[in-house]
Amino acid sequence: MxxxxxxxxxxxxxxxxxxxxxxxxxxxxxxxxxxxxxxxxxxxxxxxxxxxxxxxxxxxxxxxxxxxxxxxxxxxxxxxxxxxxxxxxxxxxxxxxxxxxxxxxxxxxxxxxxxxxxxxxxxxAPGGFDELIEFEGLVLDQGSHRVMVGPRTVGLGPTEYRMLEFFMTHPERVYTRDQLLDRIWGGNVYVEERTIDVHIRRLRKALEEFGYDRFVQTVRGSGYRFSARTV
Amino acid sequence: MxxxxxxxxxxxxxxxxxxxxxxxxxxxxxxxxxxxxxxxxxxxxxxxxxxxxxxxxxxxxxxxxxxxxxxxxxxxxxxxxxxxxxxxxxxxxxxxxxxxxxxxxxxxxxxxxxxxxxxxxxxxAPGGFDELIEFEGLVLDQGSHRVMVGPRTVGLGPTEYRMLEFFMTHPERVYTRDQLLDRIWGGNVYVEERTIDVHIRRLRKALEEFGYDRFVQTVRGSGYRFSARTV
DNA sequence: CGGAGTTGTCACGAATCTGCAACACAGTAC
DNA sequence: GTACTGTGTTGCAGATTCGTGACAACTCCG
The missing domain is CATH 3.40.50.2300 (Response regulator)
Incomplete structure (x- = not known):
């Protein structure tokens, strides 16, 4: 070589x-x-x-x-x-x-x-390997910043991608809106907490078509959770 | 173990x-x-x-x-x-x-x-990875804010969840309504003590389906207790 | 410059939760 | 048994929280 x-x-x-x-x-x-x-x-x-x-x-x-x-x-x-x-x-x-x-x-x-x-x-490298994270067919490719289901690609905006990336790397756990802002937006930005809801909505909408929106779960009074376990 | x-x-x-x-x-x-x-x-x-x-x-x-x-x-x-x-x-x-x-x-x-x-x-070991608390098959997952019995999830409202979380982390001990208000609602709120009864009822109802309502025990004249020992 | 795509807010309705009061029932003392 | 106290249960109106569509500002790219 x-x-x-x-x-x-x-x-x-x-x-x-x-x-x-x-x-x-x-x-x-x-x-x-x-x-x-x-x-x-x-x-x-x-x-x-x-x-x-x-x-x-x-x-x-x-x-x-x-x-x-x-x-x-x-x-x-x-x-x-x-x-x-x-x-x-x-x-x-x-x-x-x-x-x-x-x-x-x-x-x-x-x-x-x-x-x-x-x-x-x-x-x-050609034929190189990417770090893939998968939940029941929903595949996150951190190398190419893409999310795929089988051969198809889930259309996500940058923020939705980061959100899903965070969720898929931190599943099975509830995060408050505050924490999500910290982890996804970065510590020192000011955005309304409810903005999270909107992006959650956009993420769900994108996943809906593939039937994976159920993975993005609301925990009323606390925040959101990503889990392959359907409640 | x-x-x-x-x-x-x-x-x-x-x-x-x-x-x-x-x-x-x-x-x-x-x-x-x-x-x-x-x-x-x-x-x-x-x-x-x-x-x-x-x-x-x-x-x-x-x-x-x-x-x-x-x-x-x-x-x-x-x-x-x-x-x-x-x-x-x-x-x-x-x-x-x-x-x-x-x-x-x-x-x-x-x-x-x-x-x-x-x-x-x-x-x-201390402070290990495991945040699961279990009582005879009733599992509390504080990370995901879920209560599970086998593969099934117990449906709880926010207050009922907090209540069960408190009980499962403080079992085998009687708490007065007053104490429960303090520990679960937080010190500076005013709610009727009898409200506790209502939430106890709701908690029991949610656990009933799984046969765990007997863990939530009334101590007449004192308050309530959570215990896996059926009196 | 113009169009496409993205982002943060807001407002409004829907869904859910909460605390209370009223009544039913159970336990206890007399 | 009766009176009394403590607890179980229920329905509901108000409050809270969440979902959703619309929108204006913005960026990016050609």
Whole structure:
């Protein structure tokens, strides 16, 4: 197997070099870029297998770079991992929505970064495997952010997807609207609690067609629960 | 004491079955998974008391699975023991850093594995994973706010649920109406004491169908008591 | 710019729950 | 037995909570 190439986009040189060192030792071929411009230049003449992007960059935010990469047909399939100092859940959501394949919070151990890189590479490899979660035929594919029933795809908006993802990874348990806002929207946003109801409704509607809306259960006076057990 | 359940995540069938056999003979309930996806599926519908994970798995390394489990709030408390063929100290450290609770090197004797399992279980016993409270088949699940009898769910209103939850967590003891108001309704509300009687009635009615209404006992002149001992 | 899709709020009706009072019944003391 | 106290049971009106459709603001993308 030829060495996988990783492009590191990070403006702080010590960090960049430390990561490069770690990756080289792990058998990766490494290319470095200190800002988005350099990253574009690097992408113009080589085709890395994966890009590591720092969230904070001098000329453009890493999130924007990620978005740009995911918009361009040429680089759409290129896996991107975001590095960030912020631990906020909201940013994580934003990052993944922007198209990043994974998200690593600083400080991280080289080992952890390696694990994430390997996971993402494996996932994006041809015939690669995605982390699937299934409840009686309802399949959540966290890799492609899709929900499927047999060969068909359930049409979900971004928020509904995140909601269902949260529920399917935390089933059999009641969550208050407050908790759901925290876990799905992220800690520091203000939205009305009743907004949850509306999204629950939208999620149910999308699942209805496939007969899975019964999994999204109301617990009156407490909140909502996802369960394959029909009450 | 109910049998502890162990989930074995191991791709090599002979090894998996050998371990399963040994554990069953030792009184454990065993669930098997051959890869991480199967493990996730298994975790979705059961809650084992401990997970045995092979380091080398076809779809994801055992270490990554361990990390994933430890990242998730739902499974964070779930003890994990890593199985590995490598004896390197570095790997051991990595495994424990990844969040594994213990680490067993192949080849191992069944006796050794058992000893490790018991040690880990003992360590994680208090405040363990199990939030189920049971009285002779009547099961209270505080996580999902459900009361179950076998596969069936007892239909309770919010107040009745809170009432039963209080009773099942404080059995064998008489509470006056006043105390019940305090503990179930909260200190600063004013409701008639006789309202308790009505909710007791509703609770009994809901349990009646399953034959558990006898657990809710009247102590004339004092109050009510929950007890599996039929007076 | 324009259209498609998404999002957070609101308002209103539907569904459900709650506490109370009134009456029925049971247990106890005399 | 009678009187009295304590508990069981029921129906209901008001209160709470939830489901739902509509809508305006917004983003994204071409």
């Amino acid at each position: 030829p060495a996988k190439q990783v492009l590191i986009v990070e403006d702080e040189r010590p960090i960049r070099e430390m990561i490069a060192f770690g990756l080289k030792r792990a058998g990766f071929e490494v290319r470095e870029a200190e800002d988005c411009r350099a990253a574009r230049a690097a992408l113009a003449d080589t085709r890395p297998d994966l890009v590591l992007v720092d969230w904070m960059l001098p000329d453009m935010s890493g999130l924007e770079l990620t978005r740009a990469l995911k918009r361009d047909r040429e680089t759409r399939e290129l896996p991107v991992i975001l590095l960030t100092a912020r631990a906020e859940e909201g940013d994580k959501v934003a990052g993944l929505e922007g198209g990043a394949d994974d998200y690593v919070t600083k400080p991280f151990s080289p080992r952890e970064l390696l694990a994430r890189i390997n996971a993402v590479l494996r996932r994006s | 109910p049998a502890k359940q162990v989930l074995i995540v191991e791709d090599e069938r002979p090894i998996r079955e050998m371990i399963a056999f040994g554990l069953k003979r030792a009184g454990f309930e065993v669930r098997e998974a051959e890869d991480c996806r199967a493990a996730r599926a298994a975790l979705a519908d059961t809650r084992p008391d401990l997970v045995l994970v092979d380091w080398m798995l076809p779809d994801m390394s055992g270490l990554e699975l361990t990390r994933a489990l430890k990242r998730d709030r739902e499974t964070r408390e779930l003890p994990v023991i890593l199985l590995t063929a490598r004896a390197e100290e570095g790997d051991k450290v990595a495994g424990l850093e990844g969040g594994a609770d213990d680490y067993v090197t192949k080849p191992f004797s069944p006796r050794e594995l058992l000893a490790r399992i018991n040690a880990v279980l003992r360590r994680s």
